Amino acid sequence: MTMTLTDTAPPLRAARRSIARQRRILLALPALVLAYLVYAAVAFDLAGVAARARWDNGALLMQDFWSYKTHVTRLNRDGAEVEVAIEGMRQARLAPGQEPDWVTRQADGSVDVALPAGNAVRIAPDGAGVLTVGGVSYAVTPHRDGIAFDIPDPPAWMNASDRRLSADLPGARVTFTRSKTEIFRRQPGWELFFFDLNSPFHGRSLTELVGLAVAGPQLRPGTPNIAAMAQDVWRNGIWHHGEVAWAMFETVLMAFLGTMGAGLVSLPLAFLAASNFTPARVLRQAMRRVFDFLRGVDALIWTIVLSRAFGPGPLTGSLAILLTDTGSFGKLFSEALENVDDKPIEGLRSTGAGALARSALAVMPQVSPVILSQLLYFLESNTRSATVIGAITGGGIGLLLVQAIQTQKDWEHVAYYIVLIVLVVMLMDWISGRVRARLIGGGA
Numbered sequence: 440m441t442m443t444l445t446d447t448a449p450p451l452r453a454a455r456r457s458i459a460r461q462r463r464i465l466l467a468l469p470a471l472v473l474a475y476l477v478y479a480a481v482a483f484d485l486a487g488v489a490a491r492a493r494w495d496n497g498a499l500l501m502q503d504f505w506s507y508k509t510h511v512t513r514l515n516r517d518g519a520e521v522e523v524a525i526e527g528m529r530q531a532r533l534a535p536g537q538e539p540d541w542v543t544r545q546a547d548g549s550v551d552v553a554l555p556a557g558n559a560v561r562i563a564p565d566g567a568g569v570l571t572v573g574g575v576s577y578a579v580t581p582h583r584d585g586i587a588f589d590i591p592d593p594p595a596w597m598n599a600s601d602r603r604l605s606a607d608l609p610g611a612r613v614t615f616t617r618s619k620t621e622i623f624r625r626q627p628g629w630e631l632f633f634f635d636l637n638s639p640f641h642g643r644s645l646t647e648l649v650g651l652a653v654a655g656p657q658l659r660p661g662t663p664n665i666a667a668m669a670q671d672v673w674r675n676g677i678w679h680h681g682e683v684a685w686a687m688f689e690t691v692l693m694a695f696l697g698t699m700g701a702g703l704v705s706l707p708l709a710f711l712a713a714s715n716f717t718p719a720r721v722l723r724q725a726m727r728r729v730f731d732f733l734r735g736v737d738a739l740i741w742t743i744v745l746s747r748a749f750g751p752g753p754l755t756g757s758l759a760i761l762l763t764d765t766g767s768f769g770k771l772f773s774e775a776l777e778n779v780d781d782k783p784i785e786g787l788r789s790t791g792a793g794a795l796a797r798s799a800l801a802v803m804p805q806v807s808p809v810i811l812s813q814l815l816y817f818l819e820s821n822t823r824s825a826t827v828i829g830a831i832t833g834g835g836i837g838l839l840l841v842q843a844i845q846t847q848k849d850w851e852h853v854a855y856y857i858v859l860i861v862l863v864v865m866l867m868d869w870i871s872g873r874v875r876a877r878l879i880g881g882g883a
Contacts, residue, residue, distance in 0.1 A: 500850060502625065504850055506626060507526060507851055508525075509524070509539060510524050510622070511542060511624075512527065513566060513620045515619055521544075523538045523542055530635075530677070531631060533636070537636065541553040541554075548563075549563050554608060555608070555624070556609045560622050566580075566581050567580045568620050570606060570613055570615075572606065577590055579604055579615040579620075581620070584617070586602065588604060588615075602616065610626075611625065629678075633672050634671050635675050638671040639658040639667075648668070651668075652664050678852070683836070686829075686835050687859055689753050689836075690826055690860075692753060693757050693825040693834065694818060694821035694825040695818065696760075696761070697756070697758070697760025700761040701760065702810065704761065705730075705764070706810065708769055709773040709776055711726040712727050712730065713777045716776060729769075730767075733762050733763060733765050734764075734769075736763070738760055738762075738824060738828060739831065742755060743831065752833065752834050753834040772810060775809040784801045784802065812879060815871035815874060819864065819868050822867050823864055826860055836856055840856045840857070840860075
């Protein structure tokens with residue numbers, strides 16, 4: 440049979456129309472995305488936000504993540520002494536023998552503070568200060584109504600008024616006011632991270648610490664040095680490693696109890712939502728709407744509601760995760776149940792096995808890989824969510840993170856908590872991968 444040109448024309452035109460339609464769709468989608476981005480930029484005033492952004496503050500914040508500041512402060516009152524403290528904390532005040540070598544106390548009572556890039560500050564016994572930058576000295580004298588100085592044309596790095604003079608210098612900041620003179624010098628690292636100032640191991644080198652741990656004299660009589668080191672790190676009064684570890688445990692426990700509890704609750708309810716196990720349409724649809732409601736309300740909302748009933752604490756966070764995940768697991772498990780193979784079930788039914796036996800022997804082996812995989816994935820995800828929930832319910836690492844942010848100065852502590860959270864999430868991901876490979880992959 441010979442096909443004429445007339446016979447092939449309609450299919451050819453249809454194919455061409457289909458190709459043209461697909462081409463228009465491919466061109467329209469990027470255009471729609473671009474139009475939406477332009478709309479979002481205008482609606483949210485991104486240009487204005489960028490113009491008002493304080494990039495210098497952002498740079499300082501990033502520096503605070505990996506460095507610390509040593510404060511040199513002199514309160515301008517009679518008999519006041521110059522104090523040197525890590526981050527200005529009273530419990531981290533350095534004794535004269537512990538002060539850094541760039542702070543020098545002179546015989547006449549004045550204090551010289553050496554700063555990076557060759558800059559320096561001298562604080563006189565009466566509170567007057569001399570700031571030296573680039574070889575040029577600027578004298579500042581506090582008095583009852585403010586400060587006095589003779590700087591007719593302040594440089595760009597200096598902010599001067601009759602009540603306050605501040606200078607932003609490389610690696611340092613100097614401030615003169617009527618009430619006090621304060622200098623802080625930035626240095627890399629997290630100071631006092633292992634041993635605080637009350638520990639006999641503070642200020643010792645790694646070689647000294649290793650020697651003391653192995654064969655050195657006991658610095659705390661009756662306690663081996665290695666045990667005393669562990670105790671001092673755990674009870675560190677600045678970084679509070681013991682409290683942080685317990686808070687991290689609470690966060691993981693919150694995620695574990697909420698996730699596993701949701702799995703136990705949602706599995707039997709999923710049978711009621713599966714069409715091949717629950718013929719009653721009304722019951723099936725009612726159960727599906729319950730799942731929709733539970734997962735439709737975010738865990739944070741459940742946290743606020745439950746905190747009024749149970750008060751703040753890890754229990755409230757666990758219940759919030761349980762409610763939200765019950766809705767998610769119910770949908771996922773019911774869909775898995777609807778896709779099981781009916782042949783093993785029919786085989787057991789032919790032997791007279793009851794519904795419970797059929798579910799345990801024919802259904803669960805088929806859906807257990809899906810259930811286990813989802814439980815492990817949600818456990819990993821809920822470890823992150825428990826941090827935010829803990830900030831609201833007052834439990835776990837989330838509370839410590841919020842407190843560190845609210846102080847507006849302990850940003851290295853914020854970085855510490857964030858690093859811990861990331862490491863724990865990575866650990867949970869590794870453990871869940873190993874368990875998944877061992878149980879699911881091995882079973883296959």
